[in-house]
Amino acid sequence: MRELRPSEAARLLAGSRPPLVLDVREPWEFERCRIEGSMLIPMRELPQRVTELDPEREILVVCHHGIRSRMVCRYLEREHGFRNLINLEGGVAAWAAEVDPDMPTY
Numbered sequence: 155m156r157e158l159r160p161s162e163a164a165r166l167l168a169g170s171r172p173p174l175v176l177d178v179r180e181p182w183e184f185e186r187c188r189i190e191g192s193m194l195i196p197m198r199e200l201p202q203r204v205t206e207l208d209p210e211r212e213i214l215v216v217c218h219h220g221i222r223s224r225m226v227c228r229y230l231e232r233e234h235g236f237r238n239l240i241n242l243e244g245g246v247a248a249w250a251a252e253v254d255p256d257m258p259t260y
């Protein structure tokens with residue numbers, strides 16, 4: 155697992171081969187704010203939905219502050235052999251502060 159600050163992640167997402175953005179927050183949080191184009195799989199649903207993810211694809215995992223997303227990265231690595239994972243340091247709260255100041259916060 156790599157860890158990227160929001161500004162670094164934004165550059166990666168703007169590149170020619172952007173990673174999948176996996177949001178592991180709850181639906182109410184996702185409705186409040188999200189990174190454009192992200193896929194929602196709440197952390198509690200991940201064990202049942204892991205087959206929806208391609209273990210070969212680079213995946214940027216996000217949550218509110220970066221804690222749940224780090225746990226999800228570790229789970230995907232240890233239990234399912236994923237190797238192309240990136241944790242968004244500081245989560246969407248840091249993304250709003252560094253990249254998208256118009257994003258609603260909570």
